[in-house]
Amino acid sequence: MRVFYDWSSKEWFSHTGATLGSNLLPLKSSDPETEQRSLSFSLTSNNHNAGPVIGILTGKGRDNTLAGNGPLFKALQKEILQNKGISFVFTSEDIKENSVSGYIYSPEDEKWIQACCPLPHLVYNRVPFRKLEQTDSFKEACHFFKELNIPFFNPGFLDKYEVCQLFMNHPPLRKYLPDTILVTDESELKNFLGKHRVIYLKPVQGAKGKGIYRLSHSDGRKLTMSGIKHSFSYRCFESFWKEWSLQLTGKAYLAQKAISPARLDGKRFDFRILAHFSKGEYRVTGIGIRQAQDQDITTHIPNGGILIPYEKVQTKEHDEFINMAVAEAGILLKKEKGFFGEFSMDAGLTHKGRYVIYELNAKPMCFDETSIELKRIQELTRLFFNMTGF
Incomplete structure (x- = not known):
């Protein structure tokens, strides 16, 4: 017409x-x-x-x-x-x-x-x-x-800690979530750092790797706080908390156990996965690999990460994990947060071969892989037509 x-x-x-x-x-x-x-x-x-x-x-x-x-x-x-x-x-x-x-x-x-x-x-x-x-x-x-x-x-943005709580209460995904707490007070964070020695601090409502820090015991009581561009040292936890407490509690941060990541050519890499709802279930649309270069706090492209073809690291085990994780995460979101026709997932692999899920994103940015972005546009259009009865 x-x-x-x-x-x-x-x-x-x-x-x-x-x-x-x-x-x-x-x-x-x-x-x-x-x-x-x-x-x-x-x-x-x-x-x-x-x-x-x-x-x-x-x-x-x-x-x-x-x-x-x-x-x-x-x-x-x-x-x-x-x-x-x-x-x-x-x-x-x-x-x-x-x-x-x-x-x-x-x-x-x-x-x-x-x-x-x-x-x-x-x-x-x-x-x-x-x-x-x-x-x-x-x-x-x-x-x-x-x-x-x-x-x-897509009802709205996802809160990182809310997603962690959903995962904690969902057995198929619980084991893939690193130990995580919401930063609320000094003693709890101090105990969490003492337990894991190296942790990540992430803004609950952050994106693109902004505001992420790695906090570690560097020597005895000394602490090192490393960001994407800057690093800070503190003689003890109390001096660190005195400087950072307002930011960590005011903006809402979560603390997460740092994993020892698997490496490719000596540098850490992560999975960036795109998923869409199709025929009653959530399916993988594309998988990209992001590899850190000058720093290994995040692998995001804006922070210096580079693209690696998934085929370079692909295994049957990776495929099975990613397909399972996408299907379970989609079902969980739909049940608890409303209908998300698409989402992306950031996941990783430890040096011992254990899979880890870092976060879900309700509004993925454009994928740098042209083939994945093209398929994304096609999947969204297909979904729009199906949902509207055209």
Whole structure:
């Protein structure tokens, strides 16, 4: 079905008496003149309802412009268009009673076009900042779509410690979680460090390896606090706590036992795994390897890590662990936190060959492996169409 959007009148047209979007917006009859000056889309028809219309929920930055993963939004729009659907990007402030003021990407013109859009058949949550998910407008948007039974794809960011607690109470995954506590007071952290000798300190709501430190006993009572770029030494735990207590308790940090990692060519490596919901279960979409270089606190690319093809380390045992971990983690998330159509998992391997799960990410950034990112776009589009009945 051909559907047209007229920029000047901000109205939608078609050749047939059909509707558009989840609120069944009536499409006006088009004529050659209107079609000439309009954006044209070829959409699927489901009982004379054109779609699917996918709303990508994002947020605004400090300069009040749209924020978020632009390359992902563009790639999704291209794939959705090729499958005879359409997507638009919007913020929670853009929702009206029966319409949304959104932005449609035109691949032909290579630009974003502001449009008056119908209510979507599905909302894909890509709000880029945790603080935006705490705003009244975001919470009102969630309630708005829930009341209308519009699927909301990915409820929100994941709290690292909450995920750890879920794992602790889930036998199939419990053994893969390093010993972990929430940093709340001096004595508990001191005892935890005394027990493990080397620990990681991670912000509960952090991302991309930011704010991660390794704390270790370096010599007797002396402590070393190592970050990605800086290192600090303290004569005793008390002097360390005096300097760091406000940050560790104010921002919410967890402490986690440090593993002795397996190494490839002398440097540690981790698994970065992408997963999607498919045919009633969670399946692996792609696996990337991240290897540390100048520092081995994290393997993230922005912190100097490099890409290694999974095939270089792949074994039958790795495949079996990753498939199991993805399936179990997906089931657990769905049961306890709501429907997550996609997530990524960071996992590792000890020098003794034991698997470790570090964390889950509800809103994966783009994968640097082109093949994995391409499959991701295809999996998301497939999932959008299946969930909307198109």
